[in-house]
Structures are given as C-alpha cells and as structure tokens.
Amino acid sequence: MDCQTHSDLSADARDLDDLISQMKQIIVEYVNDSQRVDARVVDFKTPDELGNIIDFDLKEVGLGNNDIILLVKSIMQYSVNTWNPCFMDKLYAGTNPVGIISEMLITILNANAHVFRVSPVFTLIERIISARIGRMLKMGETSGGITCPGGAFSNQLAMITARNTMFPEIKTQGYSSFKNKLVIFTSENGHYSVDKTAVTLGIGTDNVIKVLCDNKGRMSPGDLERMINQSINSGNTPFFVNATAGTTVLGAFDPLRAIGRIAKKYNLWYHIDGSWGGSVIFSKKRLPLLDGSEMADSFTLNPHKMLGTPLQCSFLLMRDYRTLARSNSLRAEYLFHGNNYDLGDGTVGCGRRPDAVKLFLGWKYYGINGYEQRIEHAFSMAKYLSALIKAKSKFKLLMEPACLQVCFWYAPIELCENNYDVYRNVLDNVTKAVHDEICKKGMFLFDYAPLKLAGKELPAIFRVVINSPSVQKCHLDNLVNEIESVGKKFDGLFLDASHQ
Template identity: 30%
Template sequence: MNQSDAVERLFLIIQKYLGENPDKVLNYLPPKAMAETLGLDAPRPAGDMEQLFSEIENYLQYSVRTGHSQYLNQLWSGFSMPVFMGEVISALCNTSMYTYEVAPVALLIERKMIAELLQIIGFTAGEGQFTTGGSNGNMLAMMIARNRAVEDCKKRGIHGVPLVGFVSEDAHYSFDKAANILGLGTNSLVKVPIDHTSTMNPVLLEKAIFDAKAAGNIPFFVGATAGTTIRGTFDDLTTIGAVARQNDMWFHVDGAWGGSVLLSSARDQHLAAIEEADSLVWDAHKMMGMTLMCSLFAVREKGHFDDVLKLGDTSYIFHEDDDLVDPGLLSLQCGRRNDILKFWLEWCYTGKEGYQKRIDNFMSLIAYARAKVVADPKLELVDENGILSVCFRYTDDQISDLNAFNIDVRRDLYEAGASFVNYSYLGEIAVIRLVISNKNVGKPDIDRFFENFDKQARAKLLDIRSDS
C-alpha cells in the first residue's frame, strides 16, 4: 500500500470514529479478557499495512472515549478539531522545540503564545516555557526557590541547608515528588490544614512558618493552589502571597487545573493578586481543551531560567547564531515535543472571548450540578465550596457502608460504559467527584449523568435489600 492510500484509509477510519455517537463511554473488558481480545501475544506479520489498520480499529473500539459527554472523570477531556489538526501536523513535521534551526515556525508561535499568556497573567516583565506538565512546572518552581535559598546550590547541592516548604493539605501530590527529586525529602514539605472555605488556612500557614524558624529551619517556598484537584477551590492568593513576601519566601501558584479561570469573568474573584506571585503553573491541557500535554510554567521576573537551568556543554546542539535564544538551553529536558501548534490553532479559532464563555460555562455547569445534588434528598453534598468540582455521595439508611456503596456504584457505571466519573476521599469519606472540562458538555449531559448515577445506585440498593 502506498503512502497516499494509507493516508486515505487512516482518515476514513478517523472519519468513521468521529461520526459515531455511541451511547457508551467505553466497551469495558477486564485486563485478562482485554489482552485476549487484542491478541497481544500473537505474532504480527511484518510489513503488513492491513494488519496495522486492524490494530487501529481494535484500539479505537476498546479505548475510553475521552471526548464523550459522559466522560466526566479526569481534569482533561473532550475533542476539538483544531487541536486534533495541530497534533497531526506536529507529528507530520516531527521536530524538537530546542533550537530555532530545527523548529523555526513552532518556536516563533511558541514565543508569541508565551507573550500573550504572560500578559493575561500580568507577568508583564516575566518569562515562560512549556513543560511536560503541571507536575514538572511545580518542581521547576520549587527548584528555582531552592537555588535562590541556598548559595551556590547549582554546584554544591543543598549541602545540609534545612529548607522547609509549605503547601496546603489539599495540594497536588506532585509537590511531594518535587521535594523528593530535589533532595529536600518529603519531611521538608509542611501540609498546612485547610479551613472552613476548603482552602489553605493562612493563619496556620503563618504559625507553621514561625514554628519552622523556631526549630532552626529555613522556610523557602509556599505553593498555593488555584483549583485544587478534588474540591476545586482557590487558595487566597492575596493573603498567602503577603505571608510569603513577609518571610522572604518564593511564592508559587499551582494553577494546573484552575489557571484557565484567568480567562473567565470570575478572574478577580478567584485569582486576585496572581500577578504578584513569583511563578505559576497553568495547564492548557485541562480546561482549555488541549490534548495531553500542554502546560505553561511562568515566572514574574526574567533571569531565573538562566540562573537555574542553564548547564553543561551544549555547544554541539546550541549554536546560538540566530537572534532568538534557543529555548532548549533553559528547559529541563533536551528533546521537547511540539505542544504549541495545537494550542495556536485552537487559540486562533476560539479566541479570548470564546474561552471566556467556555470557562464561565464550566463554572455555571458545576453550579448547576451542585444545585441538583442539593435538591436531591438521596444525595449529600460533602464539600460546599467547590468552584470547579462537585463532591457528593449517595445516601440511604439501608446502606451500612456508604464508602463501599458509592465506590461500587461508580465502578458499575464505569463498567457499564454509562458514565465515567472519579471518586476520592475527603477525610474518611469517599466522594464522587464530578468535574467538567469538555467544551461540548451541556446541562442535558449533566442531567443524564445524575439519571445514570441514580439508576445504578437504585439497582445496587435493590441488591442490598434482596440480600438482607
């Protein structure tokens, strides 16, 4: 089969997939049955294009449809044609985002997008880079803070300097990973309790900093979260930022999930004073609908990337004879994927106004879902503060173990392919966490989700009754 026929075949398969409107989010099979169905242990004939199309069809048939309107599980979802086109063309022109020489168009687009996003944040004299994700950005923030706090850290490491960082108990686990990777150890990361607003308690933050100093440690980093992973709340950036500055600490904002609220009309309500932070992570692959990955790490002042990340003999790759400084000199990795073309195409297509409507809509859909929970006597709203998520559970006097019941219902829904939603624990309570990041989800989809959930829960309840 020649290339042109193969392209045609491939696009026919894609067209068919996109044209389908299946009821189910996935065709679930348990791992063993899935492996058998895919026949992964059988030898494959080399050089057989037909075989590849059958592999692709199997892949599509059994993969989760993350663009489905009942896929409400992770913080990323949905399908967008401009993004898809960007991915295809990026793969077609495979390049690495380290030098202008190999990625002239992509790098200029990236520079333009970074400038645009820095303006939106309010980091008007700052700099930014696209990384492998929010986890990576959180680590970079902590790394810059570490090197700022420890003299000559680049060469000597932390050489026993007793650094302590602070995040809320609801912060993303990537901060623990960062503390580990950066040689600080997870004991050096204090988890500040949240208060009645489900956000970091600034009074307890101050106390924890005071205690750390009293114990002879050096507070160096505060990470606030704008859009917590489970409850979907926003730490008070104004107050926490002031505490960080008073104590000469680096103030980072993890906006991996909620950074996109910068584009919404609720920006001032949830992200006031963000422009005073030292750094920010903002995942465009979450609420902005990019395919994984597409994540900005930005700092308020220039020079930190150069100070912390520029290292080693790179003369074989960076010839620096173009006036655009090769960004690869300042990133953590060497080769770097082109995550920008898809973003650029979607940005051109949707525009700032389009994004404002989209993010506003996500928040009003969450408010709609919350109201449905509150109105249903069988459902309990476990956290009242979520802006970007609804955490709830099903209750009934006949259920002896509410945690197990809710986890089972969620699993049944998933295996049936009816709706795909996540669960987590808030303290001891297992909650269903509903989130929305798919631009094509609307109120009827939220209604359908609750109908599906209710149906599955009632079926489970009937089982319990018939067993007892």
C-alpha cells in the first residue's frame, strides 16, 4: 500500500464510512423496535437450527462490506435483545446511547490501559473515578482502585491482594513454608467467584466456610464469629471475610457494619462484594443498605449491572489504592518503568481494556441524578411486581424484595414453611417447566434458581430482575398473566402431590 499523500479518504476511512453508515440505520432501528410492545426478546433457536441459519464456516475469501453487514444483521436477529424491557433474566440489562458511544471510543482508540504512556487520558479517568467511588463508599482519602474484567475477577483480585499483603512470603515461596490452612468466610448465599478464587489460589473449597444466613438471606454475624473461633481453635488461619451487598438470587444486603466489626476484631481482610448492590451509592434513599462500607479493605462494584454501563465495567476499590501495586507488582521492567500511573502493575494480568471510561462518560451524561432516577424507577417497579404477585391467589412471593430481584413461585395451593417438603418436587418441576416454555416463546426472559435459606434448601424459584429503565407496569402485568396462563396446565400436579 502506498503512503497516503493526497487528500482523498484512505481505504480504511472509506470502508469505515460505508460500514458505519449502514450500521447506523440498523442499530437505531434495532433499539427502536426492541421497545415496541410486541417485540420479542429472542427468536429462540436450538444450536442445530442456528447452524442452518447462520454461515459459521470460515473461508479463504473474505466477505467485504456488504456481506459482512448481512452477517451482522443475522447475528443480531437471533441474539437476545437486552434492550427489550422484558429481558429480566440476569443482573444486567441493555445499555444506553452513551454506552454505545463509549464503546466506540474505546474501539477507535484501541488503547491498552496497562501503562500510562499508551493510554494517558483513560488512565487518569480510571484513577479519578475510582477515587471518587472510594470516597462515596467512605473508604477514605487514599481509597481508589482499578477496573477488572467483571465482578468475579474483581473478587479474585481482592483475595489475591489480601493474601499477598497479609502473607507476602507466599508470593515468593508458595505454600511450602506455610504450615496452617488459610480459611475464607462467605455466606451460603455469596457468589461462587469466592469459591473459584479459593480453587485458583490453591486454598481449596473445603476451606471456604459458608456462614448461615437468616430467613432474608443475610449473613448471620453471630454464626460468622462462631465459625471464625472454631477455625482458630482447629489451628487454621482465617484471613478473608467476604460480605455481599446485593446477593445474586435474593439481592440481600449482609449486615456490613456488624460483619466489619468481627473482621477487624480478628484482624481479617474485609472484602465487600457489592458487584450487584454497590451501585445503590448513587441513590440517597438506598444508602442505609451500604452502612458500614467504610470498614472494607476492598470493595467490588459493577456499573455494568445496575447502571446500564456496557459489559464489562467492574471496579475493585481498595482502602489505599497503592496496595494493589505494592502487593501484586513483579517489577516486569520491560513493560512497567516505575510510573505510579501504570495501573496494570497492580493486577495479575497484562493488557487491559479501559473500562472506566464507560462509567465516566455515562456519569457525565446522566449525572448522579440520572443514575438515582434509574435506580429508583427500578426499585419502584420491583415493588409493583411484588404487589402484583401478592395479590394473585395462585402465586406465592418468597419475601419483599430487598433489591431488584422479585422471587416467587407459581403455586395454586396454600404454601407455608411446613409444606415446602410436600410440594418440593412439584414446585421444582413446575418452576422449571413454566420457565422453559415461556423463555422459548421469546416474549420474556427471566430465570429460576435453587435457594438455600437459613440452612434449608427451598424448591426452585422464579427470579425476575427488574433493571431496565424502560420497564413499565404493563410489562409486569403481561409477565404475571403469562406465567399464570402457562402455569395453569400444571395445576393438577399440585392436587396429586397433596394426596400422596
């Protein structure tokens, strides 16, 4: 290719102009259509059917502009449309216009946020926004952190940093010189990333103690202290307590202050997994849920969940942002030349996406007020859905939602603590069958989950997450009607069970 000397568009610029012009119309229509009342969340196809529809074959000859756009269109057509307010399946929802712009910015710059020299502005944004969130969590003047590729990875980096800080010898010698077992505490409703990290770190899942929860799904501080003492008395070395601010299934907030006091009393690292619920710092009304956040040594918060920032955008905040580099750096001088702004040195990775800019632009665009409105709208819709469920005789609400997850059964019989066991299999089967049928139709996506509460296994329960800013009462009315009409087919099963 010749060097470009004339003023015409370069080949790249021409292709970009063409592709972007075509995409602009496609994505604007896509977003618009997704919010029509009759829009499907997904045109569900099996893997075999997809294989027949989309050309997955990788060939010698490239497609070029027009055919690549056709391929993109078919990928969109058979993918899940998270912009649709009836996507209530996971803890994220569709993003927003400024989210798209921020992803475009990251892609056009294709910047790597490991060292300041190659991403100066993004690095500064990450530093500044992390420090700001740290202060909002009241973690202190030196608080701050970095982004990681997701909540699970943020929790993982928190535990790695805790271990390297508290037992620096393990960093060099491994566990060979370490006699005692390291022990971790989390609740029975905590996220599995804590267990996975124990696997990754060679600590082992047997050394992750699952502390009991109360009947609202919150970790019991009394049980935590009892387990810590038991572990010490057995000659083990407890070192890490994970509390959850917004559990995955119920959205429960552990009593952060009471747990923090216990962690401090025994000199344990105190991590708060606020992957889901941490974002409520943007809403004044919800701040009491995070009471005690200032006691955390580290805190995970995922704007890609409750705030609609594009996946992924996850922060790991530390009491002192310098701890990350101090504990994790290996001084790889071919990359890191001693600049304190080289954020990658604090991670266990190398290259990094500059994800912080997505929250930065979203925050600039909506302001704290915009995020607060989004959160409050979601809370009020979750409340509306729980009221609807309570008013229906054939449904049973598990409990008033603590956050944005509404958990309930379709159960046309009187359900109470004492008869879950009688109906366990029926409830399990009905929840799964109704879920499967509705999700295949594609007008709604939501999930179900098994659940352990206060040490007791409950039958699988519907978990509907209300997070989209465009969800309205009519969507929730339609959802309940749909579950009722599909659920009716199974009413006989409940009668059979009651006669057994």
